[in-house]
Amino acid sequence: MGAWDRELIALLPPSVRVFASAGAGFDWVDTQALGQRGVVYCNGSLAAAESVAEFAVAMIISTFRMLPYCTSSAVTDSTGAAFQECHVAAPGQSHTLRGHTLGLIGLGNIGQAIAYKCSLAFGMRILYHDIDKKPAELEAKLSAQYCPTMQDLVSRSDCVVLAIPSAPSAPSTTTSKPAPPPVIDAAILSHFPRGSRFVNVARGSLVDEDALADALDSGILSNVALDVHASEPHVSPRLRDKYAGNRAMLTCHNAGGTVEAHAGFEELAMRNIMDVGQGSGRGLTGVNLQYLKTT
Known part of the structure; x- marks a missing residue:
C-alpha cells in the first residue's frame, strides 16, 4: 500500500x-x-488469525522436519542421487515437535491460535512474551507460560515464532514516522540456543535478515521459515542463494492468503x-x- x-x-x-x-x-x-x-x-487480524496460524504451524513443522531439504532433494535430478542422499541424511537432522518448547513473540489472536494448536495437537511446551501478561485463565487454556523479557523467551525456546503486528516505536512529531529498529537483530539472536529455529509470520521489517543469515552461518540457528521479507517482493539474496531448499523455507507472504x-x-x-x-x-x-x- x-x-x-x-x-x-x-x-x-x-x-x-x-x-x-x-x-x-x-x-x-x-x-x-x-x-x-x-x-x-x-x-x-481477527479475519486472518486462523489462516496465518495454520501456515505458521506448517512452517514450524518445516523447521523441525527439514522439509525444504526433503522437497528439493526429491526433484533435484533424475538420477535419484539427491533423493537417496536426503533419505539417509535427513533423519539425523529431524526432530518430532512433541516435548519441544515453542516461544511466541506476541500472544494476540494469531499467537493464541498457534499456541492452542501446537500445545493441543503436538504436545509442545508454550512460552510467550508480550507487552502485557495475559489473564491466568487464558494462559491455562493455552498451556502458556509468560516470559517477562524477550531474552528470557528465546534462550529457553527450541523454536521462536514472531507473531506481532508491528514493532513498538516512540511517538513522532515529525512529518514522517521513523522506522522502528528490528525486533530480531544480532543482539537478540545471540541469546538463541545453538541449533534452534526461527519462524516469521509477522512483518519482514521486524527482522534483520543479514543477522539472520549470520546466525545460520554460525549454527546458532539450524533452520528458519519466513513468509514475510524486509524488501518485498525481493527476498534476501543471502537467504535465497545459500539456504533456500535446505535450511530455509521462504514463501511469498501467503500466510493470510x-x-x-x-x-x-x-x-x-x-x-x-x-x-x-x-x-x-x-x-x-x-x-x-x-x-x-x-x-
Missing part, C-alpha cells in the same frame, strides 16, 4: 473518520497521526466502518485509540 505517513495523512478530507484495513500489520501507517486527526485505524480470510477481511472492514459510524465510534479492532482526539 505504500507508506501512510503524516504528509499523506494530512491530505485526507476532514470527513474521514475510519481507516479499515486488511491484514494484521500496520508498520506502514502512522497510526498516531491518524488518531490525532480523529481517524480510528482498524486492522484485520485464503478465500476465507479475504472474505473475512471485507466483512470485518464493513463492520468496523459501521461501528465507527453508527455504533461505539471506536471500531471493533481499533489499534490507535490511545491517540484518538475526541474533541
